[in-house]
Amino acid sequence: MKSAETIKRLFKDAELSVHPDTDERVFEDVLQAQQKVTENLPAMPDEWRIIMKNPITKLAIAAVVIIACLIGISFWRTSGSGIALADVLARIEQVNAYEVQDDYSWTYTCKEDPNKSVNFVRRSTSLTSQEYGWKTIKEELDPNGGWSKFSDVYYLPQKKTTITIFHDRKKYAGEEYEDDWLDRKLEWTLENDPRSGIKELMARKYKSMGRATIDGIEVEGFQTTDPNWSGFPYDPNISGVFKLWVDVKTFLPVRSQEDYIQRDSMSNEGRWHSVVHDYQWDILVDAAEFEPPVIPDDYTGTVVKWPSINEENAIKGLKQWVELLGNYPKSFNDMIVWPPSTFLRLAEKSETPAARRLTEELKGLSAADKTNRLKVAIMPMRCLDRFRILNLLIIWGKDSAYYGKTVTPKDADKVLMRWKVSDNEYRVIYGDLHAETVTPEKLAELEKALPK
């Protein structure tokens, strides 16, 4: 007979580890999901739209906005030295390339041993160019006091490539694109973009710290301790301060600093400290600095090749989906083809000839060959991936719709998917996957005829 303790030991001894390559790929998905959130601004709630339809509300809000703008402009123009953060933002927009350093550390009490603290110190150098993209080289302070390479991240729109090298794990992960997807992606992936901090500062309660001199440059400082900074009011145990110093002559940031302290009921403490400094604005950059890095021979990893996001590939993907699964995905969120094992389960349940051929073909293969074959087989559908299709709609315009829930491949005259091309034109993909451009009036007729 086994005691509860023995069974508990059995639980603890039952080990699970992860395959490093797949682990990196899974994390890529997770990371991509995080980046999408950063990209997309929060949508207006429906209630807001209802309120805004009221003409009196519209007038009242317009008046409030005008007064607020006047007060805001007055405040910006008259505080401290007269530096307006809006001007700083506008000045950064004019910069073609810059370099910056970020030193940051994180110290917290060890959960297992409250007398022990855990500390890591890292530093990064980022080079950003509107023309070539950006790269960030990170280093970590090792226990011997030396700096060891931690990671290199490259976003190279001209090369249509991203590559991240994890030196501590001797891994790399890359993505290649057929189109200008990366240009769009670049806008929301700038890790040290000072504009994000300034925009948030402008949206918070902040004050001028007056003038000071940093590295021989006359600056004006701004700081906020607003509890709404970056959304941490849910935890009253965090207190923090963000400071920004701007060159009074050029209106460009010189330095910023973030400090946060958190204490729990046991008086354990965690501290975050980050200093972004040594901005080099409007520097000349050489294209050679944005060449993809040479990956050491003993590093392992994968490079994912993404199909181009366009109408032709969307149709190809939908066609393959129907051939394999018999019908269209009911919603964008159902367009899941990654990881391949997920899609394979769908294909195995399908009774279409294509699905049977595919599953039969896979039966004779080893596990590794099976996965590789499947990855190639589902490639046309990869632009239907749920994250990518969301962006597809953003690229094609927000006035887009998808009716896979009610439209079938036999519905040659029913709208499966549509998006706005111009004020007078909509592009429509029908149930049988032929496409045409229609007027808004024709689209209204087509959508009226859709099954409820």
Next chain:
Amino acid sequence: MIEDKLLVFRFKRGRSEALRQIYDKYKIELLKLAVALIGDVNMAEDIVHDVFVKFAQSARRIKLAGCLKSYLVTSVINRVRNYRRDSSRHCETSIEGAGLLSSSERGPQQWAVLSEQLILLSQALQGLPYEQREVICLRMEMDMTFRQIATLQGAPVDTVKGRYRYAIQRLRSLLDGEVEK
């Protein structure tokens, strides 16, 4: 706790390295929990993958009243329950299927690599009613209190304790003579 609070805080600021640390810290525990609960390693991988993706997407709106670990564990539990409900609609027998393949059978594209002990334990757990399985996994693997489990299951604490006792007895008979040496 402090470490997690800071991680969540940095994560909400959009720091990918915080997300990486959260992912690295909890992926093994969550995968083990999912494998133990549903006995299908492929589905367990998908569930945990989905939990992390949803978590990453929630950066702007997430407000954790409790601890991060409880949040992630609850997310896994909810998805396992959804999966069981959906599966039972289509094919009752596939729910508790033996989808526990050793690493040599699954090939290099696998995410989770299971030890023989975990395969054995998961197979035995599939012999328990689901509520009992959930209680014993949360208690043994995630070190949750009976009160926490009761909240998660929406059941009285005494009921949860009863499920735990029955689960121990049943596991004893299922595992007797196979593991303890």
